[in-house]
Amino acid sequence: MLSISRTTRVFLATAPTDMRKGFDGLFALVENVIREDPFSGHLFVFRNRRRDRLKVLWWDRDGLAIFYKRLESGSYQFPMDAGVKVSVVKSTVSNADDTAAARCEIQSDELSLLLEGIDLGSVKRRRRYQRPVTDGPPAIDSMTPSPT
Numbered sequence: 001m002l003s004i005s006r007t008t009r010v011f012l013a014t015a016p017t018d019m020r021k022g023f024d025g026l027f028a029l030v031e032n033v034i035r036e037d038p039f040s041g042h043l044f045v046f047r048n049r050r051r052d053r054l055k056v057l058w059w060d061r062d063g064l065a066i067f068y069k070r071l072e073s074g075s076y077q078f079p080m081d082a083g084v085k086v087s088v089v090k091s092t093v094s095n096a097d098d099t100a101a102a103r104c105e106i107q108s109d110e111l112s113l114l115l116e117g118i119d120l121g122s123v124k125r126r127r128r129y130q131r132p133v134t135d136g137p138p139a140i141d142s143m144t145p146s147p148t
Contacts, residue, residue: 004109004111009042010105010108011034014080023057044058047078052070053070056068076114077119077121080104
């Protein structure tokens with residue numbers, strides 16, 4: 001089992017990927033299709049058309065690493081395959097098959113479940129506090145108390 005920090009973001013490529021791609025090919029997909037920074041330290045997950053193989057591309061401080069897994073039987077079920085609501089971001093770039101490519105983001109613990117063969121559609125997540133997303137640090141004016 002992989003040990004992944006909760007702060008590590010995990011991006012799934014929703015379109016099937018040619019598993020012959022290596023470091024450079026997957027790096028290009030991260031930049032052009034998923035539209036994220038491959039050097040960010042986040043995980044980028046790709047699967048083949050039959051859904052029995054997947055590759056995870058990851059920047060490990062001083063170089064790229066690929067995790068590659070082939071199932072002997074069965075298949076992986078990505079959240080969008082099971083009808084699970086995920087935030088899918090359409091890309092304007094098309095892949096080699098000239099179909100619109102997309103990505104979605106899951107949490108690191110959901111990746112562990114996916115790798116173990118657990119259907120994410122049957123998992124119910126309890127509500128938890130999430131810190132609101134901000135566009136940057138608060139303005140200095142908003143940090144100083146107002147004279148009243």
